Amino acid sequence: MFNNLRAQMLLLGLVGGLLVALPAAPATAADRARTPRIVSQAVTFPVVNRGPGWCAADGGTHQVRGRLVGTRAAVEGRTGARRLNVLVHDFAAGSWFWHLRSHPAYDYATQLARRGEVSLVLDRLGYGASPLADGRATCLGAQAEMLHQVVQRVRSGLYSFSPDRGTRPLHAASVVLHGHSVGAAIAQLEAGTHDDVDGLVLMSWADSGASTRAVRAASDQVSTCLRGADYATYGGDAAAYRALMFRTAPAAVQRSAVRRRSADPCGDATSLAPALLPSALAARKVDAPVLLLVGSADVQVRPGAAERQARSYPRDVAVTTRTIPGAASALPLERSAPATRRTVLRWLRALR
Template sequence: MSSHHPAPRRALSALTGLGLAVVLAVTGASATTPAQADSPASATGTRATGPTAPTARESRIVRRAVTFDVVNTNESSVACTSDRGSYTLRGTLVGSRRAVSGADGGGRINVLVHDVGTGGWFWQAPQRAYDYAGALARRGELTLVLDRLGYDGSPLDDGRATCLGAQADMLHQVIQRLYAGNYAFADGRGIAPPHALHVVVHGHAVGAAIAQLEAADHDDVDGLVLMSWSDTNASQRAVQEAGRQTLTCLGGASYASYGETANDFASLLFADAVPSVLRRATALRNAVPCGDVTSLSGLLLASLATTGRIEVPVLLLFGSEDALNRPGSADRQAARFGASPSVTTRTFAGVGSALPLERKAPQVQRTVLRWLDRH
């Protein structure tokens, strides 16, 4: 069982020729500070303001908004800068009424961390079959769906003010507040929110990389569920999209669109989604803070240096038709977790990157729930 207290910051290992080559291939340019900020809406023209969490289909499942006071500081292994300002992150607790209210005392809390370009909505679809957080709740799990800084309920005026190292640092702050019960219900009503005895972090794509880095730097979680992320096996399509976003940010923008068009966004994330799910996702896509875009190189280098020291069980999930990762990513990524006591992999045939929202989402949910039952 891992410790629930922060570990000292670990120094980033020296750059290797292989690591540097991977980074340069992905970004296509070095990170600099853009000269002029744009508003978040300017990157796509129609940036969604963020959905309301879906109404629970069973009365025993409730969803309550919560807030976390954090500092946008970077004490991670990623070499990037942030404004060190104080912010409020918003999230949603999803679970039974007793669990969400804290009446059950402390237990396990699953923290869901979204990718760039998506948001907390990714984990909470209105349709029952694609409601990942709801599926966990119906099996007795308590879940926190988090909006990262710069997304939906956690807005950031200047997208250059944060970076992926700071995103990992703020995730660490959230996890520590969950252990302490040091956060609040957004409506100000009720007793103190539930505290965690154990935390499992679920991440998608770059959200998975953030979760992975936090676990490596701080050793304060009990398991990782990582979807559609590879340290070393990105596809050429991923390289091209990262390069396009980087050029947008280096040109002076504050936010960059994820996919040049809505169709590009859909083709990057989906291979087999029902039309209603696809329409909702493209309508809710978010622009990416440029600080996240220009620190992707640093995140990749930190992942190369730190993944091997993660000492908790890991579940790796991929789709065979993922446009952002090359075939064989599951096995290659599994080999990176040399210190983990247990690494489980599953690749879903015919599925793209957005595993919780593809047609095989119920299979994804069952795979995760079986893994949670064993850990």
């Protein structure tokens, strides 16, 4: 009996050794099925393009389009009301800035979705999938008002949504606005004017912190508009644009951004200077938590501008300021993008 037991133990040991030595089996279909699938679902919002007194818009009804990015269950509203991150792009950009699917490691919306978040990436009116024939027919104040209308619609679930099978559209229990540069100014205007969001993530923006290079680029753009153009490009030629936006982004990411770069509606460009005071006044009325993010190598924002911006909000508002070492303006597309996302995700989790 002892000899039989000893033989069995030796046999088990040999089998165990073989199992350790064998390479891991590839993921099975069942394994892949357990990994939540991330989807990108097209959505449409009817909005009225109306501006406040300090900027003019056509007052017409237009279609603003975007994409919901998250797990299929969340995007189709099968997980109930939940937080929605609404991502607002800068000049010369579009929804692609947040959802660069050709470079998955730099796809901000999808990477957030892999960690349980759901995002709405928008093409603002006059950009990408939300065309506007006359670029002088909108302005930054109107962009903030249209963003407000989008926020109200995602809270109620009243928007066009066409998934593969009939389901109710996602409706948001809470909304956090993420804005980059001029998109951050639009988000701040919306939040300070309407008090209907639960947090602000503002990247690469300060109301009075624009550098000389940024002012010069904006002035050149306005000059083009004043010569009669409907649309004008921010940042000059491709090399100048790269120098304004990037420092460490991979060359392939920079090339993708340059290919996708769009001209801006001249109504947006010419209303940037008039928007600075309303944006600063709106900051004083924000009552949601704020995360300010800036890159240490951002040539469009003066040193210390983020810290000064932090003092613009009411004293009882929780304001967090973080500097991303070595990064330029386009924080989601720089090599430090994972650090940017980790900072945002930690802050988002603290809101719960």
